[in-house]
Every structure is written in C-alpha cells, then in structure tokens.
Amino acid sequence: EAGVVQSPRYKIIEKKQPVAFWCNPISGHNTLYWYRQNLGQGPELLIRYENEEAVDDSQLPKDRFSAERLKGVDSTLKIQPAELGDSAVYLCASSVKGVSYEQYFGPGTRLTVT
Amino acid sequence: AQSVTQLGSHVSVSEGALVLLRCNYSSSVPPYLFWYVQYPNQGLQLLLKYTTGATLVKGINGFEAEFKKSETSFHLTKPSAHMSDAAEYFCAVSPGPNDYKLSFGAGTTVTVRA
Numbered sequence: 001e002a003g004v005v006q007s008p009r010y011k012i013i014e015k016k017q018p019v020a021f022w023c024n025p026i027s028g029h030n031t032l033y034w035y036r037q038n039l040g041q042g043p044e045l046l047i048r049y050e051n052e053e054a055v056d057d058s059q060l061p062k063d064r065f066s067a068e069r070l071k072g073v074d075s076t077l078k079i080q081p082a083e084l085g086d087s088a089v090y091l092c093a094s095s096v097k098g099v100s101y102e103q104y105f106g107p108g109t110r111l112t113v114t
Numbered sequence: 115a116q117s118v119t120q121l122g123s124h125v126s127v128s129e130g131a132l133v134l135l136r137c138n139y140s141s142s143v144p145p146y147l148f149w150y151v152q153y154p155n156q157g158l159q160l161l162l163k164y165t166t167g168a169t170l171v172k173g174i175n176g177f178e179a180e181f182k183k184s185e186t187s188f189h190l191t192k193p194s195a196h197m198s199d200a201a202e203y204f205c206a207v208s209p210g211p212n213d214y215k216l217s218f219g220a221g222t223t224v225t226v227r228a
Contacts, residue, residue, distance in 0.1 A: 004157065031214070040123070042204050042218025043158070056214075091157060101146050101165075101208040103216065105157035 002026065004106030006092050012112045018080035021109045025073070025094030032069060033103060034077050035091040043091050049075065050097075082113045116141045116207045120219035128227045133177075133192040135222050137205035140186065146208040147188040148216070149179055153201045161203075164188065175199070200226045 005024040013019050025032050030051050035043035046065070048056040051072035060067065064083070069075040079086055089110050093103040121136040139145055146165050150158040162173025169181040175198075179190045188205060205219040 006157075009155075033214075041220050042118075042206070043216075044218075045215065048214060093158075095214070101148075101210075101214060101216070102160065102163065103214075105150075105159070107155070107157040110155075 004092055004094055004104055006090075006106040006109055008109055009107060010110050010112075012114065013082055015084055015113050016081040018078065019082055019111060020076055020078045021090050021092075021111075023075045023077070023092030023106060025075075025092070026104055028096065029094035029104070030072065030097050031095045032075050033093040033095075034067060034075070035093065035105075037089040037091055037108070039088070046077070079111075082111075084113050087111055087113045116145065116209055116215070116217045118205050118207050118217055118219035120203075120205050120222050122222055123220065124223045124225070126225045126227060127195045129197055130194050133190075133195045133199060133224065135190040135203050135205075135224070137179075137188045137190065137219060138186050139188060139205070139207045141207055141209065143209050146210055147179075147181060148206040148208070149173065149177070149188075149190050150204045150206060150218075151175075151201050152204065152221075158204065161190070195224075195226050197226050197228065200224055 032049040034046040037043040047060045049069045067077045089108040091108045092106045095103045117140045119138045148163045149161040164181045172178045202221045206216045
C-alpha cells in the first residue's frame with residue numbers, strides 16, 4: 001500500500017513570493033490533515049478535511065494561507081505571499097473515517113523563505 | 115485541553131544500552147497516547163499507541179511504552195539500542211476515539227554511539 005505522497009520535498013523561495021504544496025493521501029483515507037512543523041518542535045495542525053469539506057481550519061492563517069481538496073482526494077496548500085516566519089516543514093497526513101486518532105504522515109515539504 | 119511534555123530534547127546512548135525517553139501528558143479526559151519516530155528528511159511513523167486495555171504496549175522495532183495514569187506518564191523504552199534507532203521521537207496525546215486533534219511534544223533526538 002502506497003503511503004502519503006507529498007511534493008515538492010524541498011522548496012526555497014524569496015519572501016513575498018507564492019508557494020504551493022501538494023498532497024496525495026493513502027487510498028481510501030477520507031480524512032486529510034495539513035500540519036506545520038517548526039524547527040525543534042512537534043507538528044501543529046493547520047487544517048483538517050473530511051472528504052472535500054474543511055471541517056477545522058481554525059489554526060490556518062487565512063490572510064495568507066489557503067487550502068483546497070477538490071474531489072476529496074488530493075489537496076493543495078498555498079501561501080501567498082510567503083514571509084520569513086513561514087520557513088518550516090509542512091506535513092500532510094491522512095486517516096480512515098472513525099479512526100481519526102491514527103494518522104499516517106507523508107515525508108513533508110521543507111520550505112525555506114529567504 | 116491536552117498537552118505533552120517530553121523531558122530532554124537530546125538523548126545519547128551507546129549501542130546495546132537501554133533507551134529511555136520520557137513523556138508526561140496533561141489531559142482532562144482519559145487520553146489516547148502515541149509515540150512517533152521521524153528519521154531525517156522523512157515523515158512521522160507511528161511506533162506504538164495506547165488506547166484502552168493493557169497499559170504496557172509494544173510497538174515496532176522493539177520499542178514499548180507503559181501508560182501510568184497515576185504518574186500521567188507514557189515513557190518509551192527499548193532494551194538494547196541499535197544504530198538505526200538514531201532519529202527524533204515525538205510523544206502525542208489525543209482526547210479519545212472521537213477527537214482527531216493530536217497534541218505533540220517538542221520531540222527528543224536520539225543519537226547512538228558505536
């Protein structure tokens with residue numbers, strides 16, 4: 001069974017530029033999560049999807065961050081414009097409905113904003 | 115609200131020695147507890163979990179953890195360290211089966227000396 005796929009793995013951009021991250025969850029997992037992991041810290045939830053609906057985006061900085069999950073499978077997380085403080089690893093995770101506490105993580109995208 | 119404290123951001127052990135990583139949690143309800151491992155440039159992989167039942171849980175790669183309610187602890191151990199155990203380890207807590215919100219500790223980096 002293929003795991004959670006994310007791309008790109010690394011991204012370096014200048015501040016004020018836009019950036020997008022892509023995630024393909026494990027087949028059959030209807031719940032998808034985006035986390036941000038700052039250096040030396042554990043992951044923090046940004047947004048959670050149930051199918052195509054964002055059911056918890058309370059921690060997403062909506063002034064510059066947006067996300068979508070069209071058709072309830074793949075998801076894209078966007079930052080526009082990026083700031084220096086956005087440098088972090090962005091992790092995507094997925095889980096099966098009813099077992100939401102058991103999440104499977106992708107390798108992450110390491111973003112560096114210069 | 116739930117929170118996790120991992121004691122010690124770095125642990126160094128000799129190959130073959132005991133690995134002990136400490137985790138204390140705070141939860142207003144009976145918690146679900148998890149240990150994840152993150153190898154360099156990879157996503158988080160679930161090592162083991164405690165939900166209900168037996169308080170000593172065994173995971174992958176020879177790791178085990180014991181849930182001690184009276185001490186609000188969930189320490190991770192492995193009797194004999196291997197070079198391949200070098201990684202970062204995260205303890206996480208969830209409020210229970212119907213809540214997806216994982217709260218992670220800051221992580222403990224393990225180095226293994228030959």
